[in-house]
Amino acid sequence: MKTLDQPRIVIVGGGLAGLAAAVRLTQHGVPCRVVEVRPSLGGRASSFLDGATGNTLDNCQHVAMGCCTYFLQFIETVGAAGCFRRETELNFIGPTGETSRFTASPLPAPFHLLPALGRLKWLTRREQLELGRGLSALLRTPTERLRGVQLSGWLTAHRQSARVQSGFWHLVLVSALSETLDRIDAAYARKVLLDGFARHRSGWEVLIPTTSLSELSDRYAASWLRQHGSIFKCGVGVEAVHLAGGIARYLTTRTGESISADEFIITVPPYRLRSLLESAGCDLTGWPRFDQLETAPIASVHLWFDQPLTNLPHAVLVDRLGQWMFNRSWGAPASADGWYCQVVISASRDVEALGSEATVTRVANELLAIWGAGRSIQLIRGRVVVERRAVLSVTPGVDALRPDQQTPIANLHLAGDWTRTGWPGTMESAVRSGYLAAHRVLARLCRTPAPLPADLPIPRLSRWLFPE
């Protein structure tokens, strides 16, 4: 068995959680070794080479929101903040093709978006009032009373009609949480609406990467880490974490290497973690049952048309198969490959039954019905990428299954968007978990860490109206 040079800190997994943990530790003068099974970094937020065009495409368009303060600090630290553009106006396309512009009014939070809700043209005035009552009831209920409650049942009990459920609740929450309303814990619905829409004027703004996801990991995060002394070992799968005397001692890899360290941060998905720990005899009695966590699929439909369909940079699609259209040609010079857009289908369980070809046809036809009427626009090519285990399902009661970053083993820490952060499985949750795990390590090394990023400040009125 070959023994590698020993850094003090080993991070297993080079997704956002692993990279964030490494950045946080490296910032405090503690460089790390990151071991990643895939040849490249980024995990679920990554890109692939499209054989037909030779272009690097994202597995799926990722977006962050103004309330994602840890993620924003992370990209700032690695010099990638300039690779995002901030949308302060969203374009909703109603069922009959009408556009409603969603933007903040000059009113103070939490009322800044009320006029925008009143402009959702596909809801009647009565439905908008009904929605207002539902939103107010949810936001005014403390989170603890919603935890474990199924959202669809809660909405029905609060007289939210099927029309309002599909025209608002489904539209917003399926995009944000990638789950259907019957599989969402009402506490997470409140979190999205409170942090994103009610608490702060800029919480809802959408940040869209202007570069590929793999560039964010490789060109920015990994370069920054290398410059500051951290190292990467890609294409190496960790097989087991070995303990002795109640603490973690070393890892073994699938290629027979062993890697010792003082502190270990494991960021693999929950369905990989059990085997990693148990194969070397770790007793998981007393740990949360993380292997019962469920995941939700997301499909992205990549489409190339022979001419531009729309000048909009993005659109939120109401009552369509996909929820968001991202114009990936926006601001770019015309390309010989055609005009390129991505349509994201969250909670995409239906797509598998439908099949790729039918999905491409249906989504392309939906876009053509909105923007192609009276024009002879041709679809050149379409491609569907389905990530079956895209994100954590925030099913009712999910919090009991999400483990803390600190484990019963003193020098073994967990990170990953699925660990306990209070956030749904997002880039923000991944970065938070990485920072929290890094702080556990720093505490054990007796280093005083810099303060964690602050959440957006909550105006007094919001705090009073919507208690924790």
Ligand SMILES: Cc1cc2nc3c(=O)[nH]c(=O)nc-3n(C[C@H](O)[C@H](O)[C@H](O)COP(=O)(O)OP(=O)(O)OC[C@H]3O[C@@H](n4cnc5c(N)ncnc54)[C@H](O)[C@@H]3O)c2cc1C
């Ligand atoms: C299709 C799709 C769309 C999404 N859209 C959004 C969005 O718009 N906004 C948003 O905020 N979030 C979005 N997400 C979620 C976001 O991508 C994740 O929350 C985030 O990337 C998770 O990072 P992570 O590091 O926790 O996990 P991962 O990215 O899963 O990282 C874990 C890493 O561990 C590695 N690994 C696994 N096993 C081993 C092993 N044995 N040895 C070594 N390495 C191992 C994996 O290869 C991986 O790189 C989306 C996800 C998908 C899939």
